[in-house]
Amino acid sequence: MSEEFDYVIVGAGAAGCVLANRLTADGVATVCLLEAGPPDRNPFIHLPAGFIKTLFDPTCTWQFKTDPTERTGGRPIATTQGRTLGGGSSINGMVYNRGQPADFDGWAQRGNRGWAWDDVLPYFRRSVRRLDIEKGPEQGEAIPVSRMDWLHPVSEAFIRGCINVGIPQNPDYNNGHQAGVGYFQRTIDRGWRVSSARAFLKPALSRSNLELRTNVRASEIVLDQRRAVAVRYLRRRGATPNEVRARREVILATGTVNTARLLQVSGIGPAPPLASLGVPLRHELNGVGANFRDHYAVRIVMKARPDVVTLNELSRGLRLGGQIARWAVGLPNILATSPSQVHVFWKSFEGLDAPDLQCVFTPGSYKQGAVYVLDDYPGVSAGAWPHRPQSTGYVHARSTDVFEDPVVQPNYLSDPQDRRATIGGLRLIRRLLSTPELAQYLQNETLPGPDVTTDDELLDYSYRNGTTCYHLIGTARMGPATDPDAVVDNELRVHGLDRLRIVDASIMPTMPSANTYATTLMIAEKAADMIRGRQPPNNQAG
Template sequence: MKDTFDYIVVGAGSAGCVLAGRLSEDPRVRVLLLEAGPPDRSLWLHLPIGYGKTMWDPRYNWCFHTDPDPYMNGRRIYWPRGKTLGGSSAINGLIYIRGQREDYDHWAALGNAGWSYDDVLPYFIRSERNQRGASPWHGAEGPLSVSDISPRDPLIERFIDAAGELGVPRNEDFNGAGQEGAGYYQLTTWKGWRWSTAKGYLKPARHRPNLTVLTGAHAARVLMDTRGPQARAQGVRFLQDGVEREAFCRAEVLLSAGAIQSPQLLQLSGIGPSPLLQGLGIPVVQDLPGVGQNLQDHLQVRMIFESTQPTTNDSLRSWTGKLGLAWQWLCHRSGPLAVGINQGGCFMKALPDALTPDIQFHVATLSADMAGGQVHPYSGFTFSVCQLRPTSRGHVRIRSTDPLAAPEMVPNYLSTQEDQNTLLAGVKLARALAQTQAMQGLVKHEVRPGPKTQNDAQWLDFCRDQGATIFHPSGTCKMGQDPMAVLDERLRVRGVLGLRVVDASAMPTLVSGNTNAPIVMMAEKAVDMIRQDAAQG
């Protein structure tokens, strides 16, 4: 490309759309946004229930698979990631969760100044347009729309009552004063439509003459100027329509390609572990052994129950049922088409020494063999259990210099005793919830794993045979002060000028819950840091 920009943003996902939208508010700077996927024109990207369609569509989804995981009986686990404007915010389960105060205070305690809960709360508020209006916890004027679920479902009400029998209180706001409790999730929707970051942040900015958005543009590597004492990012090489192109920038390259592809792109650019790069013939620009390490993800185990009463399964299995759901959405912008899959859940303590909730439940009024799969031929519902703060660590590592080749992805789920203990306690609690008085008369049969599963060895086999991602890979370019840190507390790549990573890979540890809202917050905060650093020269 002949033009030179001030900022080049790689990846138009949850973070990239925020960066491009916010930075282009300043008419004095020019911004280029590169997205490997197509525009977000499909109806299924905007209808909340479309999650079930885009989960498998390679046009809008990278459809990754992990390498065989030695701790999951050698299984390769499907990892969907968004590939369109909005990224994973255009195909995710829409749940708006920020995590716990302690998550961010822990980040700050690791040496990341400015990342405590009190520091980041203003950015959550700034990003949000909450249906409930402004409060000390929520914003009402931000680009990201957040809505309540309506109408409330009898099955979710029964689940909340069941949690109460186990001592877990009802919680009307998981993102308010405290996270612990059972209740309904809020969703990134508005008037029945999905509200991705492409819709909230990018669409209002598309008319700006200082913003250029290129789709079908697959980044191949960051262009580096190595003539000075420190290497400097000066642009990006990318592939578009089979042609290799280059774009240059005056200020910064901002990687927002996600926890899989941001470390991949750094490694392809000569930034990462020297032995890996040298083994592939890539000149080492900066030896950073932590690039691609520290991979974390929430592993979910889905327990399935047959119901004595009709569930969403029944509506989705017949044309009359589907027409009824469509009519409910068309007339009222409500019902299952407007809320996706998981409507309610809870955060609770599974282990006796847990100081804060260590597991999360997602409750779906339907059942399928996996998230987004074909519903079962019976009335069914699902309790999904995940450990909030896993201690297992994996890695992402390029296999070759081909930017189109998926990297090696090894999550090492359940590789620590703590993770095994926590998840075992969680699935046992799921069975206990199904056996409460509140659920009596509703549960016809425990389909998965079934009543034959009783001892810890059987439970652990079930978790390893059936566990799957809940779509939150993180941590592969972590910020921090230790030798494995890739970024400083301002998300700048260590030892390299003009290069930042702004996405889930920057998280030093996973937050306690769904990751989309925290990533939006991180990007909002990054914009302020970028502007401050630019002002200081």
């Protein structure tokens, strides 16, 4: 059977929820929104501390893993992505981070007209309300962005130590001036996570011109010559496909991995991999699946003195009960905080013009080789990663079966610039953890340990212990038609095809100096205006 709507949006993640809201706001255009995952009813989605539970839950996540390499110590690395309403915004660390103006000016300089900082800033502002941070032009809609309210004494000491070694305090890194130290801004309001689904999709679901279908997996983009006309989807493996047709456009918002895979199994992409899959080549685009990037973080762990109470102790027993009671009455507590507490945006080496590192500090420590499993003793962690990784990899479908995970290969630390920045980041973190301000709280380094000192030793430690930041971008990068590896133009239309647009993190040509959620919201807001033929909003100073 085939049904018809004006727009078919594939993916109800961070971008898809924005699009569904904006495109149905006139009450006229009809939209069918397809989501591979279930509704966001899991209570751990909405409780900020619940991200530890959802990260390992295959019912609401894509449990992708990278292929192992020498530079990951022969380890596959879990690159989990959201698979529920809200996508990544329902399972992420809730950090709101726009990045540096130069990131987006660089996009424009690559030939992407309309994507410079001054062009995109109004779209960043449109989707958020920055609570108690800044008034005036920052008061947009939908996503509340709040200051950290649970402040730990060790975090306060860490910030003081950073200031005393020459890193300026910066309480608002989203104002266009990123360098400095301070607390992260979070997408948390009154003790609850506010996902893209809660902020954008839920208000739109009452509209008669929006239809949402969950637990359906897109299996093919249907082309009529050079025009996208429909999407086929499956309710389960081996089922007969259903088809939904688009009068105006098919819009992919399925995320960096799934967008590349869906294009490839539909015959859109580079010829050799498609031939190996046995997929007829319908439209050759060499860049589909290429330019894949991610942030690769390495952390240092220190054991705290026995009388110091960190997250490790607060997350257990009677202390946890006390935190639950504080959450219930609206007092600051660990259940309503983001996993990364303090930010440091700084330089891996002296002489750089702008920060090339993001560092995070948490008054808690995790076991070696484990993801968010707290140590049995009090401790703290600090991690760092290169802002703008130069290492690139690829995403390739393994087969035409969309229930089989694709090859996910980011080639972490393959570029020497990333290796140098990682070493510089570890040395910076060690310096920041050894300040006099922290001496009363901390006693010794447990990871990698004081015997790991040379560049080669630090690099080997990074290979064996680094991990993803879940910031996957680039597999359908934006660029002009003269760029042989560009997949979409500056209006996010797929080169050489009509009525097919991509609106998610896969279109980012380079990595922003940031977590990717804020940029994905901005991309969706800007795309919605372009699809509706609306003029961009005037920028406002400040």
